[in-house]
Amino acid sequence: MTKDTLVAQIREKQSFLCVGLDPDLSLIPSFLLEFEDPVFEFNRRIIDATKDLCVAYKPNTAFFEALGPKGWISLQKTLDYIPDTHFKIADAKRGDIGNTSRQYAKAFFESLSADAITVAPYMGRDSVEPFLEFPNKWVILLALTSNKGSLDFQMTPDQQEEALYEQVLRISQTYQGAERLMYVIGATHPDLIGKVRSLAPNHFFLVPGVGAQGGDLEAVAKQGMNADVGLLVNSSRGIIYAGNGPDFAEKARESALGLQQQMAALLSKMN
Amino acid sequence: MTKDTLVAQIREKQSFLCVGLDPDLSLIPSFLLEFEDPVFEFNRRIIDATKDLCVAYKPNTAFFEALGPKGWISLQKTLDYIPDTHFKIADAKRGDIGNTSRQYAKAFFESLSADAITVAPYMGRDSVEPFLEFPNKWVILLALTSNKGSLDFQMTPDQQEEALYEQVLRISQTYQGAERLMYVIGATHPDLIGKVRSLAPNHFFLVPGVGAQGGDLEAVAKQGMNADVGLLVNSSRGIIYAGNGPDFAEKARESALGLQQQMAALLSKMN
Numbered sequence: 188m189t190k191d192t193l194v195a196q197i198r199e200k201q202s203f204l205c206v207g208l209d210p211d212l213s214l215i216p217s218f219l220l221e222f223e224d225p226v227f228e229f230n231r232r233i234i235d236a237t238k239d240l241c242v243a244y245k246p247n248t249a250f251f252e253a254l255g256p257k258g259w260i261s262l263q264k265t266l267d268y269i270p271d272t273h274f275k276i277a278d279a280k281r282g283d284i285g286n287t288s289r290q291y292a293k294a295f296f297e298s299l300s301a302d303a304i305t306v307a308p309y310m311g312r313d314s315v316e317p318f319l320e321f322p323n324k325w326v327i328l329l330a331l332t333s334n335k336g337s338l339d340f341q342m343t344p345d346q347q348e349e350a351l352y353e354q355v356l357r358i359s360q361t362y363q364g365a366e367r368l369m370y371v372i373g374a375t376h377p378d379l380i381g382k383v384r385s386l387a388p389n390h391f392f393l394v395p396g397v398g399a400q401g402g403d404l405e406a407v408a409k410q411g412m413n414a415d416v417g418l419l420v421n422s423s424r425g426i427i428y429a430g431n432g433p434d435f436a437e438k439a440r441e442s443a444l445g446l447q448q449q450m451a452a453l454l455s456k457m458n
Numbered sequence: 459m460t461k462d463t464l465v466a467q468i469r470e471k472q473s474f475l476c477v478g479l480d481p482d483l484s485l486i487p488s489f490l491l492e493f494e495d496p497v498f499e500f501n502r503r504i505i506d507a508t509k510d511l512c513v514a515y516k517p518n519t520a521f522f523e524a525l526g527p528k529g530w531i532s533l534q535k536t537l538d539y540i541p542d543t544h545f546k547i548a549d550a551k552r553g554d555i556g557n558t559s560r561q562y563a564k565a566f567f568e569s570l571s572a573d574a575i576t577v578a579p580y581m582g583r584d585s586v587e588p589f590l591e592f593p594n595k596w597v598i599l600l601a602l603t604s605n606k607g608s609l610d611f612q613m614t615p616d617q618q619e620e621a622l623y624e625q626v627l628r629i630s631q632t633y634q635g636a637e638r639l640m641y642v643i644g645a646t647h648p649d650l651i652g653k654v655r656s657l658a659p660n661h662f663f664l665v666p667g668v669g670a671q672g673g674d675l676e677a678v679a680k681q682g683m684n685a686d687v688g689l690l691v692n693s694s695r696g697i698i699y700a701g702n703g704p705d706f707a708e709k710a711r712e713s714a715l716g717l718q719q720q721m722a723a724l725l726s727k728m729n
Contacts, residue, residue, distance in 0.1 A: 209557075209558070211561075247554075247558055247561075249552075249554060249558045249559070249561035249562045249565065250558075250561050252530075252561070252562065252565035252569075253561040253562070253564040253565045253568075253569060254565075254569065255530065255534065255565075255569040255570070256527050256528075256530040256531045256534060257527075258565075259523075259526065259527040259529075259530045260527045263526065263527060278554075280552065280553055280554050280578070280581075281520075281551065282551055282578060283518075283520060283549075283551050284603070284604065284605040285605065286480075287480070287518055287520045287521075288520070290482075290518075290520035290521050290523070290524040291520045291523065291524070293524040294520065294523035294524045294525075294526075294529075297524075298523075298524060298525065298526040298529075299526070307551070307553060307578040307580045307581075308580065308610075308611065309578045309579065309580045309600055309603075309611060309612065310551075310578075310600065310603050310605055310607050310608065310612075311605070311606070311607025311608060311609065311610030311611055311612070312606070312607045312610055313605050313606055313607040314605065314607050315607075329580055329581065332555070332580075332581050333555065334555040334556065334581055334582070334584050334585065335582070335583070335584055336555075336581050336582025336583045336584040336585050336586075337581065337582060338582065339579075339582030339583055339629055340579065340580060340582055340622065340625060340626065340629075341580065341581075341582070343622075343625060348619075351611060351614075351622065354611060354614060355611065358610055358611075
């Protein structure tokens with residue numbers, strides 16, 4: 188997908204919502220367990236119920252891999268089922284030496300139909316660039332993640348020096364194909380999103396951590412939005428597990444609608 | 459697998475060799491493509507030809523994922539085929555927020571039969587500890603990798619300060635379950651292996667980069683060995699692609715034997 192298409196979708200739907208698909212057999216409505224592929228059935232109904240309210244879906248590969256080979260089939264079916272109007276993010280946190288990253292890129296961009304993959308930056312340039320060789324495909328690089336462990340390394344050395352997440356933002360913008368880089372910036376660091384925006388003014392941010400992890404949508408939008416909006420705010424558990432009865436898809440829709448309406452208000456205020 | 463079992467295997471076989479399984483359909487002998495599962499057939503023959511010479515196998519998940527759901531089946535069959543006397547490393551470079559890392563741990567330690575998984579440290583403590591909750595299962599944390607991109611972030615900030623890989627070594631040893639941590643230390647940094655050993659005296663290192671990437675086995679052993687040997691030296695392409703005709707498994711054995719003999723000499727000299 189091109190950036191122009193993504194931005195046009197955001198404008199049209201008045202939404203920069205990404206719905207995270209973390210299908211856990213112990214959390215999905217029990218009546219779905221009778222279907223041949225409960226995970227796909229769950230995802231399909233969530234997608235049908237929310238697709239007019241969001242611009243992206245983010246299947247989290249861990250929840251599929253935990254089910255073995257049949258989980259990988261559910262992942263493939265899920266990615267194929269997401270409409271092509273939507274930005275398809277494989278949340279896979281991959282990254283390895285060059286010849287291996289190239290195999291991961293093939294896995295997600297060729298064997299599967301993802302538009303983007305999340306990548307961990309620890310191994311540096313030659314672990315990221317192979318993913319950027321695929322036209323119209325995107326890397327979403329971890330910069331400042333939403334979890335508590337983000338304090339361990341990403342925020343070091345200290346306030347006087349350039350922190351690791353700042354190094355990642357600066358150096359990765361010199362990578363070949365960097366125009367198709369986005370960054371993961373957790374909503375749990377609202378005080379830093381403005382700084383991150385100044386370090387990467389033109390890149391999209393994928394922002395997890397709104398909802399279950401406690402991040403604040405308005406603070407994120409105020410500090411993080413740019414002329415292209417530049418934000419994809421993800422909610423996973425807050426939407427997909429809003430209900431767990433026969434009406435779970437309607438509950439998911441209500442939750443997504445609440446976020447979309449807040450986003451529409453923020454977009455009309457700021458653009 | 460326990461540490462005692464691994465060390466006993468090393469002593470018995472006079473080998474600290476790990477064979478990396480990176481099965482690439484464009485590189486394996488073409489006659490194997492006629493089999494129903496060429497990847498498994500390739501791995502099976504490599505394992506049969508080398509199992510008395512090595513103590514560990516390291517399937518690289520990227521090469522299986524690139525083949526879609528059937529690749530995941532080949533991975534499962536490969537891990538099941540590796541004898542239980544051998545340490546089974548899923549080279550997967552995973553790591554995510556806590557509830558997601560727990561799903562990856564289930565994928566590799568329960569759905570698949572791996573003893574260990576490689577994990578990227580960028581997201582910190584709560585991304586690693588869920589893997590360490592499984593008895594007798596191991597995390598092999600990326601510290602100083604073998605690729606050129608290791609210079610990008612792992613070696614910063616500079617010589618005066620504590621570099622990122624040193625922070626990773628220091629902080630991760632405080633994690634819950636750290637007695638089941640090993641570290642990836644690339645053979646391409648021979649001048650630093652002694653320093654790394656002083657920072658983590660009791661942990662095993664998984665050392666890639668000998669062979670195709672140019673690392674030197676003797677330098678690694680001299681600086682990296684501890685009282686338990688403490689090293690698993692990996693070779694992938696140098697062994698599995700030593701030949702590509704009908705005799706590829708014999709060629710792989712010859713290559714593995716060459717390394718095992720060097721290892722036996724180093725073990726007798728140093729222990």
